[in-house]
Amino acid sequence: MEKKKVAVPLVCHGHSRPVVDLFYSxxxxxGFFLISASKDSSPMLRNGETGDWIGTFEGHKGAVWSCCLDTNALYAASGSADFTAKLWNALTGDELHSFDHKHIVRTCTFSEDAHCLLTxxxxxVLRIYDLNRPDAPPREVDNSPGSIRTVAWLHSDQTILSSCSDIGGVRLWDLRSGKIVQTLETKSPVTSAEVSQDGRYITTADGSTVNFWDANQFGLVKSYNMPCNVESASLEPKHxxxxxxxxxxxxxxVFDFHTGEQIGCNKGHHGPVHCVRFAPGGESYASGSEDGTIRIWQISPASQEENDSHPGNGPTEKVKVSADEVTHKIEGFHIGKEGNAKEKEKVSDT
Known part of the structure; x- marks a missing residue:
C-alpha cells in the first residue's frame, strides 16, 4: 500500500490565548501579509508566505475578535471586546485612531478603496467610518435584526453583507438606502462569510453546512453538509x-468545490479551529485555533526536511528567512513584548 504523505504545517507561535480571526492582504x-486576532488582546502581523513574525499591535484592553489589512497592507484595523475598533499603521505598529463603541466590536473590514472602515x-448597528475624517461621526445603519457577527463589502463598496450571531441568514444592504435588499437563508447562524477574490462567490459557514452563493445574482450555487460542526470556510482564490x-x-x-468530496484532512491543532483562510495566491492556507497557534499548510505537502527549516516562526525566535520583501515593514515597526503573555485588564470575551 502506498504510504500517504502527511502535510507538515509551518507552526506560528506567539499568541497566549485562542486565535479567533485571520486575514490575508x-x-x-x-509580498503578502497575514494578520491575526486573538483573545490575548494583541493582534500580530506576519509574513504571509513564511509565517515569520513582523510585529504586534499593542493597545487593546480586551479580547480582539476581528482584524484586517487594507489593499496595500499599509493600514490594519481591529475590533475588540474593549468596546473599540482601532486603526493602525501597519508599517510602524503605531495606533492611529481608536473608534469608541457602546458594546463589543465583533467584526471590522476596510472598504475596497480603503477610504472607509465598517464595523x-x-x-x-453597522457603522461606516470615513478614514479621511476619522474624528467625524460615523454613518450608522441600525436595522440589524441581531448581534452582528460578520461583515463584508460587495460591488465596489455599494453593498454590505452581514450575518448575525443568533439568527440564521446573510443580509445584503444597499448602501444608498441603508436597507436590507435581500437575505440569503441558512439553517443556522453564519459564523464565517468570505467574498471570493474574483468577486464571483460568497462563501458561508453555518455549523453543519458550507454554502457558495452567486455574489451578483445571490442564488445558491453549491451547498455541502460538513462531517463536523465547522466555524469557518475559505475558497481557493486562483482556480x-x-x-x-x-x-x-x-x-x-480540504474539499473539492465541484463535488464536495473530502480530498484532504490536516491534523495538528490541539483545540477547535476558529478560522481558516487561503493565501491570495492559493498556494497555502492558514488556520487559527483555540490552542493559540496559527498553522500554515501548503497545498502540495512539503517534505519534513523542508519544514524543519521553519520549526516555530514565533516572535521569540530569530527570523530564519531573509525576507527582503518585508524589510521595510520590519524596520521601524514598534516591537511589543514579543508576544509574551501579559496580565491584561479583564474584559468580557463573549
Whole structure:
C-alpha cells in the first residue's frame, strides 16, 4: 500500500490565548501579509508566505475578535471586546485612531478603496467610518435584526453583507438606502462569510453546512453538509476548485468545490479551529485555533526536511528567512513584548 504523505504545517507561535480571526492582504509589491486576532488582546502581523513574525499591535484592553489589512497592507484595523475598533499603521505598529463603541466590536473590514472602515457587533448597528475624517461621526445603519457577527463589502463598496450571531441568514444592504435588499437563508447562524477574490462567490459557514452563493445574482450555487460542526470556510482564490473548512473536531478539512468530496484532512491543532483562510495566491492556507497557534499548510505537502527549516516562526525566535520583501515593514515597526503573555485588564470575551 502506498504510504500517504502527511502535510507538515509551518507552526506560528506567539499568541497566549485562542486565535479567533485571520486575514490575508492581497499580494503587494512587498509580498503578502497575514494578520491575526486573538483573545490575548494583541493582534500580530506576519509574513504571509513564511509565517515569520513582523510585529504586534499593542493597545487593546480586551479580547480582539476581528482584524484586517487594507489593499496595500499599509493600514490594519481591529475590533475588540474593549468596546473599540482601532486603526493602525501597519508599517510602524503605531495606533492611529481608536473608534469608541457602546458594546463589543465583533467584526471590522476596510472598504475596497480603503477610504472607509465598517464595523459591527453586539449593538446591532453597522457603522461606516470615513478614514479621511476619522474624528467625524460615523454613518450608522441600525436595522440589524441581531448581534452582528460578520461583515463584508460587495460591488465596489455599494453593498454590505452581514450575518448575525443568533439568527440564521446573510443580509445584503444597499448602501444608498441603508436597507436590507435581500437575505440569503441558512439553517443556522453564519459564523464565517468570505467574498471570493474574483468577486464571483460568497462563501458561508453555518455549523453543519458550507454554502457558495452567486455574489451578483445571490442564488445558491453549491451547498455541502460538513462531517463536523465547522466555524469557518475559505475558497481557493486562483482556480476556485477546492475549499477548506475548520471547526470543533480540531482538523482542517480540504474539499473539492465541484463535488464536495473530502480530498484532504490536516491534523495538528490541539483545540477547535476558529478560522481558516487561503493565501491570495492559493498556494497555502492558514488556520487559527483555540490552542493559540496559527498553522500554515501548503497545498502540495512539503517534505519534513523542508519544514524543519521553519520549526516555530514565533516572535521569540530569530527570523530564519531573509525576507527582503518585508524589510521595510520590519524596520521601524514598534516591537511589543514579543508576544509574551501579559496580565491584561479583564474584559468580557463573549
Amino acid at each position: 492581497p499580494i503587494t509589491p512587498d 459591527g457587533g453586539f449593538e446591532k 476556485g476548485n477546492k475549499f477548506v473548512a475548520g471547526g470543533e473536531d480540531m482538523w482542517v478539512h
